Amino acid sequence: MEIVNRLARISPSATLAAADKAARMAAQGLDVIDLGQGLPDFPTPPQICDAGITAINEGRTRYTPAAGIPELRDAIAARYRALYGVEYERAETIVTCGGKHALYSAFQALVEDGDEVVIPTPYWVSFPEQVRIAGGRPVFVDAREEDAFVVSAQDIDDACTERTKAIILNTPSNPSGAVIPPSVLADIARIAIDRDLVIVFDETYEQFLYDGAVHGSPLGLGPEAKPVTLSIGSCSKTWAMTGWRIGWAIGPRELVSAMARLQSHLTSNPTSISQWAAVEALTGDQTAVSEMLAAFAERREVVLRQLRSMSGVSCGRPMGAFYAFPSVGGILGDSIATSDDLATHLIDTANVVTVPGTAFGRDGFLRISFAVENDRLGEALDRMANSFAALGT
Ligand SMILES: Cc1ncc(COP(=O)(O)O)c(C=O)c1O
Helix, strand or coil: CCCCHHHHCCCCCHHHHHHHHHHHHHHCCCCCEECCCCCCCCCCCHHHHHHHHHHHHCCCCCCCCCCCCHHHHHHHHHHHHHHHCCCCCHHHEEEECCHHHHHHHHHHHHCCCCCEEEEEECCCCHHHHHHHHCCCEEEEEECCHHHCCCCCHHHHHHHCCCCEEEEEEECCCCCCCCCCCHHHHHHHHHHHHHHCCEEEEECCCCCCECCCCCCCCHHHHCHHHHHHEEEEEECCCCCCCCCCCCEEEECCHHHHHHHHHHHHHHCCCCCHHHHHHHHHHHHCCCHHHHHHHHHHHHHHHHHHHHHHCCCCCECCCCCECCEECCECCCCCCCCCCCHHHHHHHHHHHHCEECEEHHHHCCCCEEEEECCCCHHHHHHHHHHHHHHHHHCCC
16 A cells, blocks of 8 residues: 555654553563653642543533633633733634644644744654654754753754744753753744744743743743744643643634634544643642652752763753753764664663654664652663663773
8 A cells, every 4th residue: 555655754753652662561571661751650630630520520521612612722821921921812722632733733734845844953753743744844953962952043043044934942842851041032033023934832841940940932022922933832741631632822813723724624622521621730729730840850860860970971951841861972882873772772681761862863862751750760770870881881
């Protein structure tokens, strides 16, 4: 059977592949530790689950408007008004089946065949593939390790051409944990305004910040950034709701409404029950979020200490999200030449799953999730240290 070119070129998600691998190993009875996973190891807070259960019991189990229930869209608009002081109306919001779906629809709405989309590396795995599915061409810009993986506004500007349609920014970053300072976001917003481009601004990890890091937005520039900013958010990480599949986009009305038209033919709407749970997530008690953050902050220290004690490994401090992105260049050599080889070696010799940097457009690094319970995390890092030491580097 011939699969269309558009999809034949797409690689499967490397992070989901790592999760599958870990599950298969566990099913074989192996004592596997999965540091590849991109989700909080906490349960969804009980009051959010209760809101979902109430929605079921009250029969709110039918189709909803394609762009989501008004209560949730209004809660999203209110959140952005409160955070950035920028006025948003319901019509400028859309609820989607996870942030991933919001991003997909955004590129479908923005990108014509051959259009370019600027993407800083290391990038989240799905950004380039979603651009390619839409017929676009990803144009990569290195966020340098020596700059703590914060992309420079000048480098973004230099990468833009007549064909550029959009710039993707993701802060805090998956995989590097980099947090783009508000001043850099404002500079990039000015570039987008001057060049008439859209910033697809992925703030999935906005609540997970360390050492006093501040989460900004292109909207921080002021209302003039509103027409060029499509903000993408998600319930998945902030409220440990990955399986509920609720995300959103908020931005220019014509763009959001095109996304809603597309959604009406794809999924009809995101799950009604999950939408009611999300209303509780956005507007209810936020204690669980601070508790998760405190746990991640502690684990980050464990990871950094242990990684930095390994010979051939160096690691900057991730300022946000829940990933470390150590450089393993000092370990690579003739037999283990790439980070893919090293990740495979870790699975084979230590039963530890990580994601190789190649999945994020940067060989020579591994992504390590610290959304893993303390003892297991410490044990995994001990195993990694032994496995690396056995390589004799
Ligand atoms: C940077 C980034 N954006 C978006 C998503 C999408 O998450 P979801 O579709 O679960 O909302 C993820 C998930 O890993 C992510 O890491």
